[in-house]
Amino acid sequence: MDTLTDGAAEHAHTTSWIASVLRGRIAAGELTPGSKLSEEPLSAALGVSRNTLRQAFTTLAGESIVTRIPNRGVFVASPGVEEVREIYRVRRMIEPAAVLWGDLTPEVLHNLEEIVQRAQEARNSGSVTDMADANQSLHRAVVALTGSASLQELMDRVLAEMRLVFYTMASAPDFHSHYVDRNVALVKQLRAGEREEAAAGLRAYLDTAEAELLEHLADSALPAGAPGSGAYGTR
Amino acid sequence: MDTLTDGAAEHAHTTSWIASVLRGRIAAGELTPGSKLSEEPLSAALGVSRNTLRQAFTTLAGESIVTRIPNRGVFVASPGVEEVREIYRVRRMIEPAAVLWGDLTPEVLHNLEEIVQRAQEARNSGSVTDMADANQSLHRAVVALTGSASLQELMDRVLAEMRLVFYTMASAPDFHSHYVDRNVALVKQLRAGEREEAAAGLRAYLDTAEAELLEHLADSALPAGAPGSGAYGTR
DNA sequence: GATTGGCGGATTGTTCAACAATTTTCGGCG
DNA sequence: CGCCGAAAATTGTTGAACAATCCGCCAATC
Structure with a gap:
């Protein structure tokens, strides 16, 4: 019983890992509000599938850290x-x-x-x-x-x-x-x-x-x- | 802040459509708390890809309507x-x-x-x-x-x-x-x-x-x- | 006889490649 | 100058594949 799902958890599994990475970069100001997060380049840069990146996007959109516009893409939220x-x-x-x-x-x-x-x-x-x-x-x-x-x-x-x-x-x-x-x-x-x-x-x-x-x-x-x-x- | 309970709405795009369908079924009591939502049967029943169903799951998990246990599956939340x-x-x-x-x-x-x-x-x-x-x-x-x-x-x-x-x-x-x-x-x-x-x-x-x-x-x-x-x- | 260990089956997590749908870009034309 | 339309680019979705993990089952061991 060494491996029980310990809370903190490393990279829980890629999706949430990616989500936290993006969360961090946005919080750190590396990704400025309004900037677009294109799927293909970003997924390549992060070394994950476009599909899991997309899943991370829905997580972040749920937290309203990011706004998703249908068929247009996702952008770092820029509050007005x-x-x-x-x-x-x-x-x-x-x-x-x-x-x-x-x-x-x-x-x-x-x-x-x-x-x-x-x-x-x-x-x-x-x-x-x-x-x-x-x-x-x-x-x-x-x-x-x-x-x-x-x-x-x-x-x-x-x-x-x-x-x-x-x-x-x-x-x-x-x-x-x-x-x-x-x-x-x-x-x-x-x-x-x-x-x-x-x-x-x-x-x-x-x-x-x-x-x-x-x-x-x-x-x-x-x-x-x-x-x-x-x-x-x-x- | 747009999403969530966005009225009836037509199927904006499959993912959110599926999410709202599941939301409705859970709210209606058709899917009772604790019951498992297996990906393959459910995706087949709903007529969508397993992948988009999965994306809908992350949405619902974000709303804590559903709890996701790694490598075990997602279940209708059963509050204690x-x-x-x-x-x-x-x-x-x-x-x-x-x-x-x-x-x-x-x-x-x-x-x-x-x-x-x-x-x-x-x-x-x-x-x-x-x-x-x-x-x-x-x-x-x-x-x-x-x-x-x-x-x-x-x-x-x-x-x-x-x-x-x-x-x-x-x-x-x-x-x-x-x-x-x-x-x-x-x-x-x-x-x-x-x-x-x-x-x-x-x-x-x-x-x-x-x-x-x-x-x-x-x-x-x-x-x-x-x-x-x-x-x-x-x- | 009960516990341990491993093996196979099933399910989830992730990736890849493709296609449909839509937006955006760009060039031509009135 | 502005409008229209086709090509290019990007997003949304699909389907199949594969690795990783969990579960139940059976056998081996003490």
Whole structure:
């Protein structure tokens, strides 16, 4: 009994392996939003059959990491204003809900405090990416309060899409630095057990963050011949 | 965000067509939880290639309507106690959140009132299935208050899984009849604008519903040689 | 007699080559 | 300049093949 299907698993089997490879490349920014993923070249480059690549595509399409247009091909998702609004619609529900009704254990609180501390250090050292990472970690940890794998998964998808949004913006201004203090305050409120105040503050934070993001998105509007962007009129 | 429950729709393209067919058969109870979906017979029966059936499988697996076990096959998902807990973890977050922070327009309120009225009529006429349908419609409509397609999609998945839970239970006692009044009260509170009370009541309702369901599930525990049941975590 | 080991059959995972359907490109023509 | 139409390219689907893995069965061993 050595070989039991251990969770982590190496390459589960080629299809999911390929899916995770593509997921990684997109997350790393190697594959930029809007770029087309042609089947024949990609399958050759990855050394897999066009057929299994296709299967990986359906997986990624299900995660809305990639958009598939019939008879046209698949493209790296390039979120527009509508997608950003949807992202914040989701966050404005599940994050405050987690704050209000989540399971606040001492170790989770400690974890949250550690994250905001990391964010503060990142701000001091001026590392924008570290600050962004810490910020995402924090909000991810907040949703973890729900204890729900499904909600966690949804939040992960949302955060991944968020990263895509940042990639689409030509200029990436410092969104995060002036949110660090808000996060500190949030965690402090949680520590104090002031859940309703924390939830209200979080909703306010999400509102302003959305507004700022939308504004910058409108500015750096690269019309882009790339499909999948912006408003689709379905079909 | 286009796919999933995209109405009747003509066969957009075979793969998604097959996926929706299977989705429908599972929802209709023709394919019971735990039953195996063998590739060769099924592809023959559906008149499609084994390869495209396989692609449809990955779609359904992504929606966790079906569980795929490597080298063993795919099975209709058969939710157990852990899955039920997860379902209610989700519902206990997003439904009260929708009640608290959703967009309460007059027409939506009217819609909700119509649904509870339908439930009452169903109770009077003693139709259990109609009552169950009305109940699901109500909670679906509650989540619709969020205005978020992603949350709606998640809720739809949860409700679909819920139906599978009912299928697994040998005896289906009348869960819904004594929840009708609660739903009436909920809508009344929403009409009165008492959101916090509504949210609190909803959470209490979900708690008791989960407890009852878990109890009945423990009773009618068909151990079932069928795989796919029981706890897996993570995706 | 029960457990272990291996053997064959069946099913899944993946690849390859082809063809139909559709989009895209490109060139000619009004 | 723009429209039309045919060729080329790409996607969607099929069918057959093969490797890998799992399952049940039978025999060998202790």
